[in-house]
Each structure stands twice: as structure tokens, then as C-alpha cells.
Amino acid sequence: MAEKNATLTLPTGEVIDLPVLKGSYGPDVIDVSGLLNAGYFTYDPGFMSTAATESKITFIDGNQGVLLHRGYSIEELAEHSDFLETCFLLWYGFLPAKQEKIEFVSNITRHTMVHESLAHFFDGFHHNAHPMAMMCGAVGALSAFYHDVMDIRSERDREIAAHRLVAKMPTLAAMCYKHSLGQPFMYPRNDLSYAANFLYMMFGTPCEEYRISKAVESAMDKIFLLHADHEQNASTSTVRLAGSTGANPFACISSGIAALWGPAHGGANEAVLVMLEEIGSVENIPMFIDKAKDPDDPFKLMGFGHRVYKNFDPRAKVIKASCDAVLAELGVTDPRLAVAMELERIALSDPYFADRKLFPNVDFYSGIILSAIGIPTSMFTVIFAVARTIGWMSHWDEMSSESYKIGRPRQLYTGEPPRSYKL
Numbered sequence: 001m002a003e004k005n006a007t008l009t010l011p012t013g014e015v016i017d018l019p020v021l022k023g024s025y026g027p028d029v030i031d032v033s034g035l036l037n038a039g040y041f042t043y044d045p046g047f048m049s050t051a052a053t054e055s056k057i058t059f060i061d062g063n064q065g066v067l068l069h070r071g072y073s074i075e076e077l078a079e080h081s082d083f084l085e086t087c088f089l090l091w092y093g094f095l096p097a098k099q100e101k102i103e104f105v106s107n108i109t110r111h112t113m114v115h116e117s118l119a120h121f122f123d124g125f126h127h128n129a130h131p132m133a134m135m136c137g138a139v140g141a142l143s144a145f146y147h148d149v150m151d152i153r154s155e156r157d158r159e160i161a162a163h164r165l166v167a168k169m170p171t172l173a174a175m176c177y178k179h180s181l182g183q184p185f186m187y188p189r190n191d192l193s194y195a196a197n198f199l200y201m202m203f204g205t206p207c208e209e210y211r212i213s214k215a216v217e218s219a220m221d222k223i224f225l226l227h228a229d230h231e232q233n234a235s236t237s238t239v240r241l242a243g244s245t246g247a248n249p250f251a252c253i254s255s256g257i258a259a260l261w262g263p264a265h266g267g268a269n270e271a272v273l274v275m276l277e278e279i280g281s282v283e284n285i286p287m288f289i290d291k292a293k294d295p296d297d298p299f300k301l302m303g304f305g306h307r308v309y310k311n312f313d314p315r316a317k318v319i320k321a322s323c324d325a326v327l328a329e330l331g332v333t334d335p336r337l338a339v340a341m342e343l344e345r346i347a348l349s350d351p352y353f354a355d356r357k358l359f360p361n362v363d364f365y366s367g368i369i370l371s372a373i374g375i376p377t378s379m380f381t382v383i384f385a386v387a388r389t390i391g392w393m394s395h396w397d398e399m400s401s402e403s404y405k406i407g408r409p410r411q412l413y414t415g416e417p418p419r420s421y422k423l
């Protein structure tokens with residue numbers, strides 16, 4: 001892939017050539033792996049300009065606000081596809097033919113139950129345990145039920161593990177919610193779509209029939225689709241790093257869930273709603289904008305900014321458009337939406353945000369829709385994890401399908417030089 005070289009002159013005057021690798025789309029990369037031989041490491045805290053891997057799954061152009069899954073734009077997938085079809089696309093690399101989709105959906109549907117013993121794991125959690133804490137534990141615990149029956153070098157075993165995780169995540173997520181309510185767990189139903197089944201397991205009870213609104217089912221499916229994958233984000237990179245040690249996929253996904261939980265990443269959707277409730281009314285917005293701009297105040301506008309997008313997050317645009325439709329369809333008015341829209345208007349007209357290219361990201365509006373369909377705030381990041389599982393697994397599979405080295409970054413050491421032990 002190297003068609004040309006970059007030349008680096010070291011302090012010693014030595015000149016070394018670094019191959020420039022060309023991708024199929026987007027920026028080239030400079031292969032710096034040869035620097036170690038010259039006695040140097042690269043230094044890039046936060047990996048701002050570091051490509052940690054090669055990948056064919058998702059492409060993002062942050063300046064243009066472009067997001068492609070296997071070459072298809074997120075806008076087209078959101079309009080024409082659905083979550084499980086997008087899962088197929090991310091995993092296999094192409095859109096399924098009709099029969100392929102039928103078989104894939106059937107496969108996922110028939111893996112939604114979890115081992116009955118897993119229900120006992122929830123007894124150890126207090127009823128007010130954060131559902132993300134329960135998900136870290138429950139998903140990691142799947143290792144105790146399946147990892148010994150899989151060989152991560154086997155393509156088929158990896159595929160089965162992916163089917164199991166995509167299928168079981170909604171079941172485990174709903175179990176977290178039911179445990180927090182003290183309500184019985186609802187078994188999955190094979191006659192429902194992925195999104196409808198999740199809503200049924202979340203809100204259904206054994207006492208009466210649970211009616212699923214088509215508008216809510218469609219909004220839930222779109223939320224899953226929009227969160228399915230996003231290149232080498234923090235949680236996906238965590239899954240890849242865990243996978244590079246040869247850890248089983250259930251342990252790797254559990255590590256991804258843990259990384260996603262942070263408010264700077266997947267925890268932002270929950271933090272946005274908390275922030276909107278803290279702002280309370282449009283009149284209070286200027287005070288919070290000032291707090292966000294104050295370098296001495298740790299407060300940030302949740303749902304704003306992105307490491308890669310320096311333009312609108314295309315997912316935020318799709319979600320914002322759905323917001324109005326879903327709220328209207330459900331006849332729901334949410335005062336937080338008015339605060340969110342005014343906050344966006346004011347922020348985007350403020351030089352602080354414009355100069356730093358801080359636009360609303362996927363998390364800014366997703367919470368409004370999730371609230372409208374009845375999802376409690378504490379479950380927002382869990383839903384993000386359910387959706388992102390296919391992305392995490394696809395990247396784990398891509399890495400596992402090739403020869404890979406264990407991920408082991410180095411450092412710039414600024415500690416004590418060698419000294420001898422004396423009291």
C-alpha cells in the first residue's frame with residue numbers, strides 16, 4: 001500500500017523514510033512503526049492523529065460530517081434500512097438479499113434467550129444498582145457460559161458469538177431494568193421484531209398484554225441503527241485492545257461496555273438529560289453557556305463536541321428530524337426539547353463553540369426520543385451498548401480474522417532516573 005514515503009530528519013541529522021500508506025478513501029497514513037529502530041517513539045496522547053489499525057467497516061469524515069458503514073451513508077441506511085439489516089452489513093460487508101436477511105433475522109431471534117442461571121446473577125445487585133454496572137457484570141458473565149465452546153481463530157465460532165451477543169444484549173438490558181423495578185423478567189418473544197421484542201421485555205408484564213406502538217418500535221429501531229458503529233471510538237478501541245490479548249469476545253464486549261459508560265463517551269446521552277433538567281428553562285441557558293466557556297469550570301455542554309466531527313454529527317441531524325416526528329406521533333410534549341433547541345441555537349451562534357467547532361453530537365437529541373418512548377434516563381447508555389455491540393463485534397472479528405499483534409503502547413517517561421536503594 002506504500003506508494004510514496006515521508007522523510008524525517010532526526011536530531012542526529014539521520015534521515016529516515018517513513019512509508020505513506022494509501023487508504024481506499026480519506027486521508028493517507030504515515031507508517032511510523034520503523035521509528036523504534038531509530039530509537040524513537042511517537043507521542044500522541046489521546047491518539048488525536050494516530051491510526052491504530054486498518055479497517056474496512058466504517059468511515060468518518062469529521063470535517064464534512066460524513067459517516068459510512070461499508071460505504072453506505074448513515075442517512076441512507078436510516079431511511080431505507082433497519083437495525084438488523086445494518087448489523088448484517090457491518091458484519092458481512094454487504095447488504096443481504098431477501099432470503100439472507102430472513103435467515104439472519106431468524107438466527108438472531110432464536111438466540112435471544114439467556115441461560116436460566118444468568119437470572120441469579122441479578123440477585124447480587126441492589127435494586128438501585130446502575131444498569132451499566134449490571135451490564136458489565138452480566139455480559140462478562142456470559143464468558144462462563146459460552147467462551148469455552150469457541151475458538152476465536154474459527155470464523156464460524158466468531159460468527160456464532162456475534163449472533164449470541166447481538167441477540168442477548170436486549171434481553172440482558174431489559175433484565176437490568178426489570179431488576180431495578182422488582183418486576184419479573186420477561187422472556188423474549190420470537191414473533192416480535194428486534195426493537196419490538198426489546199420494548200416488550202422492558203415494559204411488558206405477565207399480568208396483561210403489552211401493546212407496542214409502531215411509531216415507538218420504529219423510533220427504537222432507528223436509535224439502535226444510528227448507534228451501531230462509529231470507527232475507532234474509545235469503546236471500540238477498548239474492545240480491540242482487549243481482543244488483541246486473545247481474550248474471549250464476551251470479556252471484550254464487557255470491557256467495551258465499561259469504556260462506553262463514561263460521560264465523555266456513551267454516558268453523554270444520560271448526562272444530556274441531566275443537564276437539560278438542571279438548566280430547567282430557556283431563561284437559564286446563558287448562565288450555563290458561561291459555565292461551559294469558563295476554563296476554570298469543569299462543566300461542559302453534554303451532547304456538544306466530538307473528537308472527530310468538526311461539523312454536524314450526521315446522526316444528530318437524523319435523530320433531531322425524528323424527534324419532532326416521534327413526539328408528534330406520540331402526542332408527547334417535552335419541555336426539555338425546547339430547552340435543547342434553544343441551547344443549540346445559542347451555542348452555535350457563540351464564537352466559543354463556533355471557533356472550536358463544537359456541534360451537537362449523536363447524544364444531544366437521542367435522550368429526548370428515548371424519554372418520549374418511555375425509556376428511563378439510567379437506561380440510555382445501556383441502549384447505546386445494545387446497539388454498539390454489533391460494531392464492537394465486527395471490529396473484534398476484523399482484528400481476529402487477521403494476524404494481529406498485542407496492543408501495547410509505549411510512553412514518554414518523565415519519572416525518576418535510576419537511583420540506588422538507600423535509607
Ligand code: SDX
Nearest residue numbers: 230233264265266268292300301302303304305306307356
Ligand atoms: C460519543 O469517538 C466517537 O466516535 C464517540 C461517539 C461514538 O459513536 O462512539 O460518537 C459517541 O462519545 C459522542 C461524544 C459524547 N460526549 C459528549 O457529548 C460530552 C461533551 N463533549 C466533550 O466532553 C468533548 O467534546 C469530547 C470528549 C466529546 C471531545 O473532546 P476532545 O476531542 O478531546 O476535545 P477537547 O476536550 O480537546 O476540546 C477542545 C476545546 C477545549 O477548549 P480549549 O482547551 O481549546 O479552550 O473545546 C472545549 C474544550 O474545553 N470543549 C467544550 C466541549 N467539548 C469541548 N467546551 C464546552 N462544552 C463541551 N461539550
